[in-house]
Amino acid sequence: MTVVLGISEASSDSSACIIRDGIILAAIDEERIRRIKHCGGFPELAIKEVMRITGIKPAEIDRVSIGYKEILLPLYLKQSILNQRSVKLNPINNWKDKVGIQMFEKYYSWSHSSKFLKWVNYTSTQNMIKRSLSKLNIFAPVTRYDHHTCHAATAALTSGWERCLVITADGRGDGITSTVSIFENNELKKISESTVNASLGNFYGGVTEAIGFRYGDGEGKTEALAAFGKETKAYEILKEFLKVDGLKIKGKLDPHYRNISILFKELLKDFKNEDSSYAVQRVLDETITKLVKNAIKETGINKVAFAGGIFYNVKTNQQIYEIPEVNDLYIYPASGDSGVSIGAALLDIHLHNGVSNKRTEQVYYGTSYSNEQIKSILSKTEFTYEYIDDIGAHVGSEILSKDVMVGWFRGRMEFGPRALGARSILVSPKKLENKKKILSTIKKRPEFQPFCPSIKHESINDYVINPKKIEIPFMVLALEGTSKMVEEAPATTFIDKSIRVQDVKEEINHEFHSVISNFGKMSGTDVLLNTSFNKSGHAIVHTPEQALTDLKYGGLDYLVLENYLISKNK
Numbered sequence: 001m002t003v004v005l006g007i008s009e010a011s012s013d014s015s016a017c018i019i020r021d022g023i024i025l026a027a028i029d030e031e032r033i034r035r036i037k038h039c040g041g042f043p044e045l046a047i048k049e050v051m052r053i054t055g056i057k058p059a060e061i062d063r064v065s066i067g068y069k070e071i072l073l074p075l076y077l078k079q080s081i082l083n084q085r086s087v088k089l090n091p092i093n094n095w096k097d098k099v100g101i102q103m104f105e106k107y108y109s110w111s112h113s114s115k116f117l118k119w120v121n122y123t124s125t126q127n128m129i130k131r132s133l134s135k136l137n138i139f140a141p142v143t144r145y146d147h148h149t150c151h152a153a154t155a156a157l158t159s160g161w162e163r164c165l166v167i168t169a170d171g172r173g174d175g176i177t178s179t180v181s182i183f184e185n186n187e188l189k190k191i192s193e194s195t196v197n198a199s200l201g202n203f204y205g206g207v208t209e210a211i212g213f214r215y216g217d218g219e220g221k222t223e224a225l226a227a228f229g230k231e232t233k234a235y236e237i238l239k240e241f242l243k244v245d246g247l248k249i250k251g252k253l254d255p256h257y258r259n260i261s262i263l264f265k266e267l268l269k270d271f272k273n274e275d276s277s278y279a280v281q282r283v284l285d286e287t288i289t290k291l292v293k294n295a296i297k298e299t300g301i302n303k304v305a306f307a308g309g310i311f312y313n314v315k316t317n318q319q320i321y322e323i324p325e326v327n328d329l330y331i332y333p334a335s336g337d338s339g340v341s342i343g344a345a346l347l348d349i350h351l352h353n354g355v356s357n358k359r360t361e362q363v364y365y366g367t368s369y370s371n372e373q374i375k376s377i378l379s380k381t382e383f384t385y386e387y388i389d390d391i392g393a394h395v396g397s398e399i400l401s402k403d404v405m406v407g408w409f410r411g412r413m414e415f416g417p418r419a420l421g422a423r424s425i426l427v428s429p430k431k432l433e434n435k436k437k438i439l440s441t442i443k444k445r446p447e448f449q450p451f452c453p454s455i456k457h458e459s460i461n462d463y464v465i466n467p468k469k470i471e472i473p474f475m476v477l478a479l480e481g482t483s484k485m486v487e488e489a490p491a492t493t494f495i496d497k498s499i500r501v502q503d504v505k506e507e508i509n510h511e512f513h514s515v516i517s518n519f520g521k522m523s524g525t526d527v528l529l530n531t532s533f534n535k536s537g538h539a540i541v542h543t544p545e546q547a548l549t550d551l552k553y554g555g556l557d558y559l560v561l562e563n564y565l566i567s568k569n570k
């Protein structure tokens with residue numbers, strides 16, 4: 001029996017997981033517990049939580065695996081301090097942080113120009129992590145793995161495929177920004193990599209920041225806004241920055257995203273934000289699709305697995321889907337940097353013991369609460385509540401048909417950024433006003449951003465055009481909706497008729513399936529609008545108390561905590 005603690009600890013999206021004998025027992029994003037969106041640094045609370053969930057004692061951990069080979073010392077220190085203070089990282093508004101960023105950039109170029117500084121960097125951060133782990137009584141050997149290999153491991157080792165292409169792309173990790181690998185004979189073999197001046201993450205994030213959204217968080221807004229733009233010279237300007245040459249992406253980008261965003265702000269100042277968004281989205285789509293086509297042509301492999309933050313872009317993923325040569329594709333659901341805790345641990349087990357490669361069907365790896373715990377919490381509040389045995393059926397047929405907003409907090413929390421029916425806000429998708437209701441209350445975000453539909457598996461083909469029969473359980477791929485979808489669920493259909501869909505199977509989440517199914521029996525539509533259970537700018541709720549606060553002060557009408565239905569006191 002081998003127990004591995006996986007860790008992701010860098011500038012953002014820290015996380016921890018426990019994998020025993022190749023099975024993921026628990027995984028959690030640090031941001032959920034600290035409630036600081038995208039929080040980075042050492043994931044102390046996530047480690048404690050995965051150990052509490054699994055009951056694994058510190059002495060039972062055989063190895064610790066980290067999803068970065070090297071980590072930049074000043075950035076690590078800064079993140080750790082910020083986490084201690086529980087404050088938001090918002091460097092652009094703070095002069096001290098501006099100075100810090102400049103020092104970091106200087107240090108970054110120095111540390112890469114000198115072997116000695118690289119060694120100092122590595123040994124000091126390695127010592128720091130060992131000290132941090134020792135405070136938790138964890139003394140197991142620590143191994144750092146290359147960041148993109150960890151991304152690739154999440155995709156390959158959970159794909160369920162014996163042979164596939166694996167493509168990774170992100171902002172930057174261990175000096176690399178994208179890779180192409182072949183997974184065959186149980187071996188992951190990298191055949192190409194691209195460096196920091198061809199960073200797709202920095203390219204897209206640079207435009208995102210240049211048009212007024214936040215790098216590392218606002219990319220979804222850029223992606224949505226792109227659908228409202230048109231071709232202008234902005235496209236010609238941006239496409240000069242990236243070229244695909246065989247299996248490599250070559251670029252002319254500055255190593256630091258902030259310098260890129262300053263440059264793009266100047267270059268794009270005469271264009272509308274939607275046209276700049278259109279341009280950056282199109283260049284990203286063309287770059288990735290060309291890389292995928294070249295990789296298929298070179299290797300003859302038509303099944304492709306993806307990981308890395310770039311593949312949160314569901315419109316790019318739709319373009320990949322449309323490539324005729326792609327027979328099958330799999331996008332790891334936690335494809336951002338929190339996923340490399342799982343990647344590092346899987347890689348470690350793969351190298352030592354071998355992993356039985358099974359397709360990931362669900363990511364309910366997080367914290368859960370029993371009905372007894374919920375009752376105890378509720379009994380100390382003023383809320384009106386009742387226990388309902390068949391809660392899914394009741395909420396689907398009796399509650400959601402009233403066009404109300406329901407907070408749905410049941411079972412183990414999802415790992416990664418998507419709410420998949422464990423920490424979700426649900427509403428009927430049949431009226432566009434329901435979308436506006438969410439936007440004007442709990443989710444104060446731009447109206448152009450779409451909401452996602454969760455669809456009953458048995459009816460999926462009525463609503464989604466998916467001729468390649470790709471598995472779609474994780475909301476990571478946009479596909480075209482059918483005319484039935486457009487007519488029946490306008491609140492979850494994007495302007496171009498695309499939908500970022502979750503196919504909900506009964507055997508994966510029985511109660512969530514029951515809500516959709518019973519809503520369908522009442523309304524004739526087996527679809528629900530499903531958005532993450534958080535206020536704009538906040539991390540997804542982690543505790544029942546946080547959910548109750550959103551019921552009291554947010555726009556929710558009802559809240560489900562396990563089998564308890566709680567009404568908002570009027």
Ligand SMILES: [Fe+2]
Nearest residue numbers: 170173309337
């Ligand atoms: Fe990454």
